[in-house]
Amino acid sequence: MKLYHAPASPFVRKVMVLLHEAGAADRVALVPVSGNPLDPGTIPVDRNPLGKIPALEREGGPTLYDSRVITRYLDDLLQAGLYPAAPRLWDTLVIEATGDGIAEAAVLMRYEMHVRPQPSRSPDWAEAQWRKIARALAALEERWISHLSGPVDMGQIAIGCALGYLDFRHADRDWRGAHPTLTGWFASFAARPAMQATAPDA
DSSP, X not given: OEEEEOTTOHHHHHHHHHHHHTTOGGGSEEEXXXXXXXXXXXXXXXXXXXXXXXXXXXXXXXXXXXXXXXXHHHHHHHTOOOSOOTTHHHHHHHHHXXXXXXXXXXXXXXXXXXXXXXXXXXXXXXXXXXXXXXXXXXHHHHHSXXXXXXXXXXXXXXXXXXXXXXXHXXXXXXXXXXXXXXXXXXXXXXXXXXXXXXXXOO
């Protein structure tokens, strides 16, 4: 299998954390790519027409894309157990969607203020994305700590990767200030070997 990959992407990181947690990082070849909404660059649009990563090329079937599709596929293939049985599954999926939503809003902020040409940039639009993130962080602090503190699953991985991306690209926002319990959880989760091995550095 081949994973079209950029280490700064929180969505790519989700897939990589799953592979490390499953002890299967060596089963997927990484193909470095780069691009953005204005210029897909080397992202394989012939395999993912949406021009996004991650994309997983596999034998015997079409390329998979969208991180949640890829993680479900790999979890099943590797029998990783990161999607638990119902009823816990539904909470896991909601938390994963929350993490992905935080990451998406944070990436859109990055694109707005660093990729879009200067005359077209909208700080108000970027702030609207941050408000989504703030609401999601508040929900995690208030409702989901007990789940996050349970057995490791893809919900936790998605939140860990999203919070890592906030540190990486939006450290000036100090998301920790109003979320002490989530901060404590993340400090522990970020120390996992799979998180350490996949931390972006550029």
